[in-house]
Amino acid sequence: MNDTSLDPADWDAFRALVHRAVDDAVDFLATIRERPAWRPVPAAVRDALREPLPRTGEPLEASYARFRELILPYATGNLHPRFFGWVHGGGTPAGALAEFLAGVMNANVGGREHAAVYVERAVVAWFGELFGFPPASSGLLTTGTSMGNLLAICAARDAALGAQARERGLAGAPLVAYAARGAHSSIAKALRIAGLGTASLRAVAVDERFAIDLAALRASIAADRAAGARPFLVVATAGTVDTGAFDPLEALADLCAAEGLWLHVDGAFGALAILSPRHAHLVAGIARADSLAFDAHKWLQAPYAVGCVLFRDERAHRAAFAESAYYLVPADRGTAAGAPWYAEYGLELSRDFRALRLWLTLRHYGIGRFGEAIARCCELAAALGAQVAAADDLELLAPVSLNVVCFRVRRPGLDEGALDRLNAAVAVAVQEAGEAVPSTTRVEGRLALRVCLINHRTVAEDLEVLLAAVRTAAGLPRLAEEVG
Amino acid sequence: MNDTSLDPADWDAFRALVHRAVDDAVDFLATIRERPAWRPVPAAVRDALREPLPRTGEPLEASYARFRELILPYATGNLHPRFFGWVHGGGTPAGALAEFLAGVMNANVGGREHAAVYVERAVVAWFGELFGFPPASSGLLTTGTSMGNLLAICAARDAALGAQARERGLAGAPLVAYAARGAHSSIAKALRIAGLGTASLRAVAVDERFAIDLAALRASIAADRAAGARPFLVVATAGTVDTGAFDPLEALADLCAAEGLWLHVDGAFGALAILSPRHAHLVAGIARADSLAFDAHKWLQAPYAVGCVLFRDERAHRAAFAESAYYLVPADRGTAAGAPWYAEYGLELSRDFRALRLWLTLRHYGIGRFGEAIARCCELAAALGAQVAAADDLELLAPVSLNVVCFRVRRPGLDEGALDRLNAAVAVAVQEAGEAVPSTTRVEGRLALRVCLINHRTVAEDLEVLLAAVRTAAGLPRLAEEVG
Numbered sequence: 001m002n003d004t005s006l007d008p009a010d011w012d013a014f015r016a017l018v019h020r021a022v023d024d025a026v027d028f029l030a031t032i033r034e035r036p037a038w039r040p041v042p043a044a045v046r047d048a049l050r051e052p053l054p055r056t057g058e059p060l061e062a063s064y065a066r067f068r069e070l071i072l073p074y075a076t077g078n079l080h081p082r083f084f085g086w087v088h089g090g091g092t093p094a095g096a097l098a099e100f101l102a103g104v105m106n107a108n109v110g111g112r113e114h115a116a117v118y119v120e121r122a123v124v125a126w127f128g129e130l131f132g133f134p135p136a137s138s139g140l141l142t143t144g145t146s147m148g149n150l151l152a153i154c155a156a157r158d159a160a161l162g163a164q165a166r167e168r169g170l171a172g173a174p175l176v177a178y179a180a181r182g183a184h185s186s187i188a189k190a191l192r193i194a195g196l197g198t199a200s201l202r203a204v205a206v207d208e209r210f211a212i213d214l215a216a217l218r219a220s221i222a223a224d225r226a227a228g229a230r231p232f233l234v235v236a237t238a239g240t241v242d243t244g245a246f247d248p249l250e251a252l253a254d255l256c257a258a259e260g261l262w263l264h265v266d267g268a269f270g271a272l273a274i275l276s277p278r279h280a281h282l283v284a285g286i287a288r289a290d291s292l293a294f295d296a297h298k299w300l301q302a303p304y305a306v307g308c309v310l311f312r313d314e315r316a317h318r319a320a321f322a323e324s325a326y327y328l329v330p331a332d333r334g335t336a337a338g339a340p341w342y343a344e345y346g347l348e349l350s351r352d353f354r355a356l357r358l359w360l361t362l363r364h365y366g367i368g369r370f371g372e373a374i375a376r377c378c379e380l381a382a383a384l385g386a387q388v389a390a391a392d393d394l395e396l397l398a399p400v401s402l403n404v405v406c407f408r409v410r411r412p413g414l415d416e417g418a419l420d421r422l423n424a425a426v427a428v429a430v431q432e433a434g435e436a437v438p439s440t441t442r443v444e445g446r447l448a449l450r451v452c453l454i455n456h457r458t459v460a461e462d463l464e465v466l467l468a469a470v471r472t473a474a475g476l477p478r479l480a481e482e483v484g
Numbered sequence: 485m486n487d488t489s490l491d492p493a494d495w496d497a498f499r500a501l502v503h504r505a506v507d508d509a510v511d512f513l514a515t516i517r518e519r520p521a522w523r524p525v526p527a528a529v530r531d532a533l534r535e536p537l538p539r540t541g542e543p544l545e546a547s548y549a550r551f552r553e554l555i556l557p558y559a560t561g562n563l564h565p566r567f568f569g570w571v572h573g574g575g576t577p578a579g580a581l582a583e584f585l586a587g588v589m590n591a592n593v594g595g596r597e598h599a600a601v602y603v604e605r606a607v608v609a610w611f612g613e614l615f616g617f618p619p620a621s622s623g624l625l626t627t628g629t630s631m632g633n634l635l636a637i638c639a640a641r642d643a644a645l646g647a648q649a650r651e652r653g654l655a656g657a658p659l660v661a662y663a664a665r666g667a668h669s670s671i672a673k674a675l676r677i678a679g680l681g682t683a684s685l686r687a688v689a690v691d692e693r694f695a696i697d698l699a700a701l702r703a704s705i706a707a708d709r710a711a712g713a714r715p716f717l718v719v720a721t722a723g724t725v726d727t728g729a730f731d732p733l734e735a736l737a738d739l740c741a742a743e744g745l746w747l748h749v750d751g752a753f754g755a756l757a758i759l760s761p762r763h764a765h766l767v768a769g770i771a772r773a774d775s776l777a778f779d780a781h782k783w784l785q786a787p788y789a790v791g792c793v794l795f796r797d798e799r800a801h802r803a804a805f806a807e808s809a810y811y812l813v814p815a816d817r818g819t820a821a822g823a824p825w826y827a828e829y830g831l832e833l834s835r836d837f838r839a840l841r842l843w844l845t846l847r848h849y850g851i852g853r854f855g856e857a858i859a860r861c862c863e864l865a866a867a868l869g870a871q872v873a874a875a876d877d878l879e880l881l882a883p884v885s886l887n888v889v890c891f892r893v894r895r896p897g898l899d900e901g902a903l904d905r906l907n908a909a910v911a912v913a914v915q916e917a918g919e920a921v922p923s924t925t926r927v928e929g930r931l932a933l934r935v936c937l938i939n940h941r942t943v944a945e946d947l948e949v950l951l952a953a954v955r956t957a958a959g960l961p962r963l964a965e966e967v968g
Contacts, residue, residue, distance in 0.1 A: 303836070364543070
C-alpha cells in the first residue's frame with residue numbers, strides 16, 4: 001500500500017470537480033465582453049492572499065473555491081477586446097484546452113525520446129517554413145522573445161569569440177553591437193547578462209518613421225573599427241514596441257554580409273506581419289537573418305508564455321549551449337534517445353510541453369485564420385490613427401506602421417509637462433473605469449496613450465468606446481486638478 | 485460583427501469536447517500504473533508528426549483526436565511509479581487542474597496590477613518562510629533551477645563588479661567561482677552565458693561522500709588571490725544529481741562570510757530534504773545563503789516547468805535585472821501599478837502564471853504531505869541501497885545520502901569497459917521492456933545504473949520489479965553479444 005500518493009482518494013469526486021471547473025471556465029470565456037476590461041485588486045483580496053505557508057491541506061473543492069473568489073475575478077485583462085496595453089495576446093479557448101492536456105501529460109521536453117519532443121520539432125519546423133529559413137536551420141520554443149533575444153545574442157557572441165568562447169569567455173574582447181534607438185530594452189539587458197554591459201550597444205539614430213538610419217549605422221561601425229573595437233552583431237527590429245516601426249531587413253542583411261556581422265531580428269510581434277498580405281513587405285529579407293526571435297503568446301494568441309527563436313546555423317546554435325555531463329548523454333536507444341536534446345539548444349534542462357498549445361491551435365485554426373486576425377488588427381489601427389489625426393482634441397504622435405497607435409489628448413494653454421500629466425491621468429482614469437486599457441509610453445519625449453491592437457476579439461465599436469472614454473476622462477474635473 | 489474572433493462559433497460544442505477531454509484525462513491518470521513505464525515512439529508516429537505548416541484549420545475535435553492518437557500514448561514516462569531516470573517529478577491531478585485554470589486566465593505575470601502577481605508573491609514568501617530567509621529577501625518563480633542558477637550567478641557577478649557592472653560589464657575582470665567537482669553542469673553553463681567561460685570555475689575536490697573538500701577550497705581561493713584573480717562566488721550543492729551528496733552549508737557560509745564571497749546554493753531537488761525530519765540536518769545553514777535555487781517540478785510534484793530562486797538582498801537582485809524603459813514604468817494607480825514588476829527580477833518580460841499550480845497544490849495538500857512523500861522516497865532509496873549492497877550480483881557505486889542509488893550489475897571476468905557496456909545495455913533493455921526506467925551516469929568513471937526516487941506513487945514493490953527486470957536483462961543472451 002502507498003500512503004504517500006498524492007493521487008485523489010476518490011477519483012469520482014475529482015472528476016466531478018474538474019467538470020465543474022470546465023463549466024465555470026467556459027462561462028467565464030463566453031462572457032469576457034460583459035465584464036470590465038480591467039479592475040483593481042481590492043485591498044481585502046491582497047490581504048487574503050498574504051497567508052503563511054499551508055502546513056496541512058484542505059479539500060481541493062476549498063482551494064478551488066478560493067481561486068474563484070480571490071483570483072479569477074482579478075485577471076490581467078488581456079482577454080478583453082478593449083485591453084490595448086503593452087503587447088498582450090488574448091489567448092483562445094482551444095489554447096486553454098491544450099494547457100490542460102499538457103498539465104495532464106506533464107512532459108519534460110528537455111530531451112529524451114517521447115512524443116512531446118517531436119511535437120516541438122514539428123512546430124519549430126512550421127515556423128522555419130513560415131519565415132523561409134533553410135531546412136538545416138535549428139530552433140526551439142522559449143518562454144518569449146526576451147529569452148530568444150538572449151539566446152541569439154549569446155550565440156552571436158560565442159561565434160565572434162570563436163575557439164576561446166567556451167573556456168575563456170569574453171576575456172576583455174571589445175565586442176560591440178548595434179541597434180536602432182527604439183530597440184527593445186531586452187537587447188541591452190541581454191548584453192548585460194552576456195557580460196558585455198550596456199556600453200557595448202550603439203543606439204543608432206532613426207529616420208522619421210523610426211527605422212534605423214543606415215548611414216548612421218555604417219558610420220558607427222567604421223568609427224568603432226577605427227577605434228579598435230570589434231563589431232559583431234546588428235539587432236534589427238521588426239515592429240518596435242513603442243510605435244510598431246520596422247528596420248529595413250534586406251538592407252541590413254546586405255550590410256551584415258558585407259561587414260561580416262551576425263544579423264539578429266527581434267520580431268516579438270512584428271515578425272508575424274508576414275501573415276498579412278498588405279504588411280508582409282515590411283519583413284522582406286527576414287529569411288536572411290542569422291537568428292530570429294518572436295512571440296507566440298502575442299499575435300498567435302497562444303497561452304502565456306511561449307515564443308520561438310530560429311538559428312540559421314545549427315552548429316553555432318548548439319555550440320553556445322551544449323554541455324557534456326555524464327547524466328545527460330543521449331543514447332542510441334531507450335528512453336535516453338531522441339538526440340539532439342533541447343537542453344543543448346538553450347538554457348533550460350527541464351522544459352515544459354509549451355509546444356502543445358501551438359500544435360493544437362495551429363492545426364485547429366490554421367495559420368490563415370491568424371493572418372486574417374492580424375490583418376484586421378492593422379486595419380483597425382490605421383482607422384484609429386486616421387480618426388485621431390482628424391480630431392481637433394487629439395494628436396497623433398507617431399505614424400501608424402502596423403498595429404500601434406500613439407496619441408495624446410491636446411488642450412490649448414497647457415505646456416508639455418501639464419500635457420504629460422493630463423494624459424497619464426487619462427490613462428489611469430480610463431483603466432479604472434473598466435472601459436478600456438491603453439498603456440502609456442513616451443514618443444520623442446512626449447507622454448503618449450499607446451493603443452496596441454492585438455486581440456482577435458476587438459471590433460471597430462471597441463475603438464469608439466475607447467475614444468469616448470478618453471474624452472470623458474479628459475473632461476473630468478478631478479483630472480484638471482491633478483494637472484494643476 | 486467580428487469575423488476574425490478565434491472564440492468557438494458553438495460554445496456548447498466546445499464545452500462538450502472539453503468535458504470529454506476531462507473524462508479521458510481522469511481515466512488516463514487513474515490508470516498510470518497499468519501502462520508500461522515508458523515505450524518508444526513508433527517511426528510511423530514520428531512521421532505523422534512531421535507535417536507541413538497547416539494553412540487551413542480543422543475541427544477542434546479532429547485536432548484532439550490526433551492528440552489522443554499520436555501524443556498521449558507516448559509520454560515521457562515520469563508519471564509512472566517505476567520511472568527512476570534523471571530527476572523527474574510525477575506531477576499531480578490537482579496540478580493538471582491548476583494548469584487548465586491558468587490556461588483559461590492566460591495571465592501575463594511580468595508585472596502590472598492583477599491577482600496573479602499577488603499569488604506569485606504569496607508562493608515566493610512561502611518558500612522564503614520554509615527556508616528561513618529574512619522577510620526582506622526577494623525571489624521569483626523560474627522555469628527551473630538552471631534558470632535560477634543563472635540568475636543567481638549574474639547577480640553575484642554584478643555585485644562583485646559593483647558600479648561598473650551595468651555599463652561596462654566584465655571588462656576583463658578576472659572573476660573566479662568555486663564548486664565541488666560533482667556540481668551540476670548548469671553552473672559551468674551559467675558562467676559561460678555570463679561571459680566568464682568555464683575556466684572561471686574551479687572544480688574543487690570532494691571527500692568520500694562526494695561533498696566539497698573545505699581544505700582544498702580554502703587552498704584554491706588563496707592560490708587564486710595570490711595569482712591576482714578575484715574570487716567572487718561559491719556554489720554549494722544540496723543534493724548532487726549523480727549521487728545526492730550534500731556540501732556542508734554551515735561551514736561554507738562561515739567561509740564565504742570570512743572571505744567576502746557570495747554563497748549560492750543549488751538545491752534543485754535536495755533543498756527539499758528540509759521537509760524530511762531525518763534528512764533536514766543535511767541542509768542546515770541553508771538560510772545563510774545569499775541565493776538559493778530549487779525546483780518545484782521535482783519533489784514538490786508541480787507540473788513542468790517551475791522552480792524558484794530566492795535572494796537575501798533584494799537590491800542586489802533587482803540591480804542585476806531591472807531596466808528602465810518608458811513603456812515599462814510602473815504607475816501608482818491603474819493597470820500599470822503593482823510594483824515591483826517581476827520583469828525587474830529576472831530575464832522574462834512576459835511571464836506565465838506558473839504560481840497557480842503551486843498555490844493550488846500547496847493549499848490542497850499542505851507542505852506536510854510533500855514532506856511525507858519525500859521522507860518515504862529517502863526510505864525507499866536507503867532500502868534499495870542496502871539490498872544492492874547485500875547482493876552478490878550487484879555493486880553499490882556510491883553511498884546513499886538521500887534518494888539516489890547508483891549501482892551496477894557485476895559479473896566475474898568482465899573488465900571495466902565490458903561492465904560499462906553491459907550496464908548501459910541493461911538500462912536500455914529494462915526501459916524498452918517497459919518495466920522501469922533507470923537512467924545512467926558515471927561514478928568515479930564507472931557506468932552506473934542510476935535510480936532516483938522522487939515519484940510519490942512509488943512503493944517498495946516497484947523496486948522489486950526494478951531489480952527483477954535488471955537481473956532478467958543482464959541474463960539476456962543478446963546482451964552478452966553486445967558486451968562482446
